[in-house]
Amino acid sequence: MKIVQRYLILSLLAVFSVAANAQIKNHIGLWGEVGEWSLLPQASQYPNSLGVAGGLGLMYDLQYKKHLIFDIGVGVNYGMTSFNRSSSAADTLFNQVDLQGESFNYVYQINDRRDQYRNMMIQVPVMIGGQWGRFYGLVGVKAGLSLLTKSFSKANITTFGDYAFFDDFKSMPEYQFFDNVPFEKSFDAKFRFNLDVSAEIGLRLGFLTDLRGFDVPKSKVQYRLGLFADYGLLDIHTADNRTALTLPSGYNTGETAPVYGTRTMLDNITMNDVMTTSGFASAVHNLLVGVKFTVLFELPEPRQCVICRDQSLFRSAPVKRGTKINKD
Secondary structure, three states, X not given: OHHHHHHHHHHHHHHHHHHHXXXXXXXXXXXXXXXXXXXXXXXXXXXXXXXXXXXXXEEEEEEEOOOEEEEEEEEEEEEEEEEEEOOOEEEEEEEEEOOOOOEEEEEEEEEEEEEEEEEEEEEEEEEEEEEEOOEEEEEEEEEEEEEEEEEEEEXXXXXXXXXXXXXXXXXXXXXXXXXXXXXXXXXXXOXXXXXXXXXXXXEEEOOOOOOOOOOOOOXXXXXXXXXXXXXXXXXXXXXXXXXXXEOOOOOOOHHHOOOOOOOHHHHOOEEOOHHHEOOOOOEEEEEEEEEEEEEEEEOOOOOOOOXXXXXXXXXXXXXXXXXXXXXX
16 A cells, blocks of 8 residues: 555656646757947937947746746847937137237037947846747847947038138138048947847747657757847936037137148047037937847756656565475
């Protein structure tokens, strides 16, 4: 009777163990993605930026029963995106005095400005979703921390003298009025902590089957190809009150006047990172839309049969046989 109870208990444990393990499949995966990256300034005179970004990552994938998916991972993304402003902007040094003692305003006109941002970010996605046949879908969040951010600003700068009683003085290098001079500057920039809400939909590729049985071919590798979109919930830019240009203290006159053909009034200026300029935007949000490819490798399952460790349990109990009694 005790042997029967032992077999029954161990059999039930085996059934429950197999059932539990059959419900869950564990995978380690790699992903690669590429897409269009934009920064979206809110309440700004600038249009959205345009660019490209891509990333690589490592993930853990849990699949429960046939449909439920849970993914968590870590990856690195790198991207470039640019703000382009075709309209002109201007900064002015007011109440200057020229070489002849005339009062005027020295105007810096900024044309065809382009500000590019390059950012490397470590990202931690947490996603949940489902799969139905060839189709799958995921939603979740992605936390991002910028590791390295640079900005590159380019523009053509024209300078001229704005006089009260004369026409503007233009294209006169001897007075340091220059026409459409290329100018560029690079900076170390900073993006704040980012939290994206993310959605992904796509197809499962390769061999798939819902059939069961020891003789049914199975693949330990799965592939996904999908479209995704990440939208930033937080303001990632660091606001400041800088002017578009940091200007020199004043116009050179008298003994400090420049030699003909020099560019002192341009050499002493700095073009500031556009997202740090006064009134650029009330907030800047992240947007990445693209294509993602994932490959998943199924991890070995734990032992499905707890009673297989001791095959002796299945053996029949030894039967004691009587000994022959020799009679005298």
